[in-house]
Amino acid sequence: MKLLEVAAPDFDLVRTLDSGQVFHWEKCGDGFAGAIGSSGVYVEQQRNRLLFSGTTAKVIAKYFSLDHPLAEICRSFPRDPAMTAARDFCRGLRIIRQPVWECLATFITSSMKQVAHIRQISLTLRKRFGTAKMIYGSHVHVFPSAARVAQRTEEELRECALGYRAKNLLATARCVASGEADLNSWRMLSDEELRGRLCELPGVGPKVANCVMLFAYERLRAFPIDVWIERVLKQKYFPRKRKVTAAQLRAFCETYFGEQGGYAQQYLFHHARKGGAANGTK
DNA sequence: CTCCAGGGATGAT
DNA sequence: ATCATCCATGGA
Numbered sequence: 572m573k574l575l576e577v578a579a580p581d582f583d584l585v586r587t588l589d590s591g592q593v594f595h596w597e598k599c600g601d602g603f604a605g606a607i608g609s610s611g612v613y614v615e616q617q618r619n620r621l622l623f624s625g626t627t628a629k630v631i632a633k634y635f636s637l638d639h640p641l642a643e644i645c646r647s648f649p650r651d652p653a654m655t656a657a658r659d660f661c662r663g664l665r666i667i668r669q670p671v672w673e674c675l676a677t678f679i680t681s682s683m684k685q686v687a688h689i690r691q692i693s694l695t696l697r698k699r700f701g702t703a704k705m706i707y708g709s710h711v712h713v714f715p716s717a718a719r720v721a722q723r724t725e726e727e728l729r730e731c732a733l734g735y736r737a738k739n740l741l742a743t744a745r746c747v748a749s750g751e752a753d754l755n756s757w758r759m760l761s762d763e764e765l766r767g768r769l770c771e772l773p774g775v776g777p778k779v780a781n782c783v784m785l786f787a788y789e790r791l792r793a794f795p796i797d798v799w800i801e802r803v804l805k806q807k808y809f810p811r812k813r814k815v816t817a818a819q820l821r822a823f824c825e826t827y828f829g830e831q832g833g834y835a836q837q838y839l840f841h842h843a844r845k846g847g848a849a850n851g852t853k
Numbered sequence: 854c855t856c857c858a859g860g861g862a863t864g865a866t
Numbered sequence: 867a868t869c870a871t872c873c874a875t876g877g878a
Binding site for chain 1: 857858859860861862
């Protein structure tokens with residue numbers, strides 16, 4: 572099979588796909604097999620370009636946000652030791668543009684789960700309910716649509732190891748499938764309005780809403796605070812302080828990290844998770 | 854075995 | 867507004 576190519580300067584595919592923002596790409600030969608929307612896709616990196624099949628260069632460039640001015644974004648980060656170390660560690664990591672529904676659904680299943688298990692849940696949902704596509708010699712399953720998930724029962728979803736999250740995923744799928752929640756029309760809302768709408772969905776609170784805003788709605792200011800980021804913030808930005816409330820952390824992140832706060836957050840997250848050695852206790 | 858994970862909903866201060 | 871508890875499951 573012949574691969575197409577697209578220029579991808581200042582990009583690191585492995586780092587981007589391993590940073591806990593997307594959960595369905597599997598290593599395959601020299602690259603990865605996965606899906607973008609309803610297309611099965613294979614993609615690998617060779618220096619400053621991507622070789623791919625299954626879709627168009629335009630779709631690849633948009634999905635991986637190759638248009639983001641990464642150097643400029645990194646220059647906007649605050650100058651402090653923690654941020655500088657994260658920036659050096661995460662060179663080429665980009666915040667991608669995921670289809671909204673699959674991003675929303677996946678993060679509903681992410682609550683109190685490790686990345687490895689979120690990936691496992693995604694795989695099970697796709698294998699059971701998603702359409703199979705043949706790509707580059709192996710087959711991948713695309714993420715099932717909201718309508719497809721909405722047809723299932725809570726019991727069937729629980730059989731995918733979802734636990735208590737099954738009820739929330741099903742309820743949200745039914746909201747989306749019925750049109751009660753029109754995810755696409757929400758693109759025109761302000762950040763605050765969008766966050767409000769997302770938080771009305773079952774199983775979606777501030778953290779998941781911010782993830783969906785950042786990874787699917789291109790709101791690069793959204794700053795998800797999970798257990799890892801909370802540790803980093805308390806340790807690096809509020810050392811020697813006994814009580815730091817959630818509200819204090821939120822206020823600090825909004826003002827301190829600025830317009831590209833979501834990128835800063837993702838770099839701090841990935842560095843904390845994969846950086847090794849510096850993972851502080853408590 | 855224990856501890857913890859990219860949290861949210863609910864009910865009590 | 868903040869805090870406690872419960873919720874399933876599996877990796878480390």
